[in-house]
Amino acid sequence: SFFHTLRIPLVAGRYLDDRDGPGSEPTALVDQNLARRYFTGENPVGQQIELAPGRRFSIAGVVGNIRVAGLDVTNRPTLYFSAAQMPVTDMSLVIKTSTAMARLPVIVQDIVAKVDSDQPVYDIAPLQSRVERSLSTRHFTVLLLISFAVIGIVITAIGLYGLLSYSIALRRREFGIRAAVGAKPRDLAALVFRHGILLVLAGAMAGTLAAVFAAHYLASELYGVRVSDGMTWVSIAIILAATGTLACLGPSWRAAHANPLALLKQD
Helix, strand or coil, X not given: CHHHHCCCCEEEECCCCCCCCCCCCCEEEEEHHHHHHHCCCCCCCCCEEEEECCEEEEEEEEECCCCCCCCCCCCXXXXXXXCCCCCCCCCCCCCCCCCCCCCHHHHHHHHHHHHCCCCCCCCCCCHHHHHHHHCHHHHHHHHHHHHHHHHHHHHHHHHHHHHHHHHHHHCXXXXXXXXXXXXXXXXXXXXXXXXXXXXXXXXHHHHHHHXXXXXXXXXXXCCCXXXXXXXXXXXXXXXXXXXXXXXXXXXXHHHHCCXXXXXXXXX
16 A cells, blocks of 8 residues: 555556565556656556566556655656565555554554564654655755845845945035025935935846856755746845835935034034
């Protein structure tokens, strides 16, 4: 019941069952990867496959592809054999149950002991934990990337705020004169805000060009996200635009509420 338990679909033919015993014709299953590579345009079911001189197996069926090394790694062309025809010394059991995980090890050990009391049972874990273990390295890498991205956005916002504040300080006489001759607070705020947004746009364009070149190097660390994924690029652009806008609001407010007499007296 290996294929039923893991819900690996049957594409053609039949699964392995009790008919595939020690005294019957050697049989095997192939996955879709193997069928496409070696039986292009043909039906593999019923054909023979030779693994070594004198070791021929009849293909009983074709099953769906699975991922063994990781969710982001396509499995190589795979053959499945009956353990009754090709016994192995090391075996993993796949168990489908509604039993609580805390009780499962004792239950499994009792069942195995009834078959062979000397057979050790170890490394019992839910399938989900094994999937998470296979992704742990990628999770750590993604966490680092997210941390660096957040730090980069914060540094960018602080830097932009400081740059605009310094720009206002250098232009305080200009703002004082503008205010003295009738410039309204919203005009001064718009002037500073426009200057800041131009800096944000210039930085976003430069960053986008750099990201396009770096995306192919980062593609190996991504799963389920294409380099050309439009939603990802739009989301990043929105985050950068929001960050830049927030960074511009503070200096714009200061410019709008500055006292023109005080600005002129400073010089």
